Amino acid sequence: MRSDFSKSGPEFSSGEFPTLGSGLRLSPEVHAWLDGRLPAHAARKGDAAHDVEFWNRIESDIAKRRQVRTPVHVQRAVMAALPGASRVTVRPWHLRTVTVARGVLALGGAALVALGLALGIALG
Amino acid sequence: MKTTAAAAEQTEQPENSDQEVISRVLAGDRDSFGILIQRYSDPLYRHALGMTGSPDVAEDILQMSLIKAYQHLAEVRGRFDAWVFRIVANGCKDWLKNIRRTHLSYEEDDQPSSYATPEEELDRTELRSDLDRALASLPASLREAFIMKHVEGRSYEEMAELLETTVGALKMRVHRAREALQVLLEEKYA
Numbered sequence: 001m002r003s004d005f006s007k008s009g010p011e012f013s014s015g016e017f018p019t020l021g022s023g024l025r026l027s028p029e030v031h032a033w034l035d036g037r038l039p040a041h042a043a044r045k046g047d048a049a050h051d052v053e054f055w056n057r058i059e060s061d062i063a064k065r066r067q068v069r070t071p072v073h074v075q076r077a078v079m080a081a082l083p084g085a086s087r088v089t090v091r092p093w094h095l096r097t098v099t100v101a102r103g104v105l106a107l108g109g110a111a112l113v114a115l116g117l118a119l120g121i122a123l124g
Numbered sequence: 125m126k127t128t129a130a131a132a133e134q135t136e137q138p139e140n141s142d143q144e145v146i147s148r149v150l151a152g153d154r155d156s157f158g159i160l161i162q163r164y165s166d167p168l169y170r171h172a173l174g175m176t177g178s179p180d181v182a183e184d185i186l187q188m189s190l191i192k193a194y195q196h197l198a199e200v201r202g203r204f205d206a207w208v209f210r211i212v213a214n215g216c217k218d219w220l221k222n223i224r225r226t227h228l229s230y231e232e233d234d235q236p237s238s239y240a241t242p243e244e245e246l247d248r249t250e251l252r253s254d255l256d257r258a259l260a261s262l263p264a265s266l267r268e269a270f271i272m273k274h275v276e277g278r279s280y281e282e283m284a285e286l287l288e289t290t291v292g293a294l295k296m297r298v299h300r301a302r303e304a305l306q307v308l309l310e311e312k313y314a
Binding site for chain 2 (some may be wrong): 023024025026031034035050051053054055057058061062064065066068069070071074075077078079081082083096
């Protein structure tokens, strides 16, 4: 069953939509064919032949959309953006490696010598 | 619900089932997440592209969704593909809401061209452009149902599971989407 529409047809732009309920109604057979449950010849009855031809035409573009693949750089971008390792191991303080600069080492040595001299004077 | 290719892959290599891969990722094998990306990105990208109409936006949504999936991987209950699909679908809906809120209208001509080659540009036939615009004019729920049925090739039962609604409701959405698209396009393409 098809409602009448003006020959000019509705314009469409983002957000606009023909009022539901006042539009075209496809036959159950056409819907069943589009769902893959009926062969095309079973859907072509009366006016429905026009609908079948229309959807055959649209199908040519929809078939191409089914073949679209994810752009190749997407996976690379995702992997590069993932957060770091999910598990962090914390070493006990007494097992950690300590790095000391030479200057710090020299100062520490000098401080120990000075301390020793001071103790010697105090005890002497 | 898994794509044929993804299901076949898991049958042939049970040690690479989704659950096995997820367990490895959670144990620290970050690179294994790439297996899941390769397995499911195509249908997810097609969904995002169908919903937004923009390759750039679809890529952004897919990337953000996959990163979010990685961050919340320990929360997966049930099937990974259904779970990550919902993340992508929600990302698309959020983008659409934002478009409406900021009164931006999706006009194809306003979108920067994201096609890699001139051949891809030429491949955008007039039908492709008109169908894009017609889809963009549908309410999001009808557009989503149409894309899932016709572009993604899902059964109504799969769709009902993913969208957490009934088969009957989805059939109505798909039927209405078809009828609305035909109203919009048949004068030129009938």
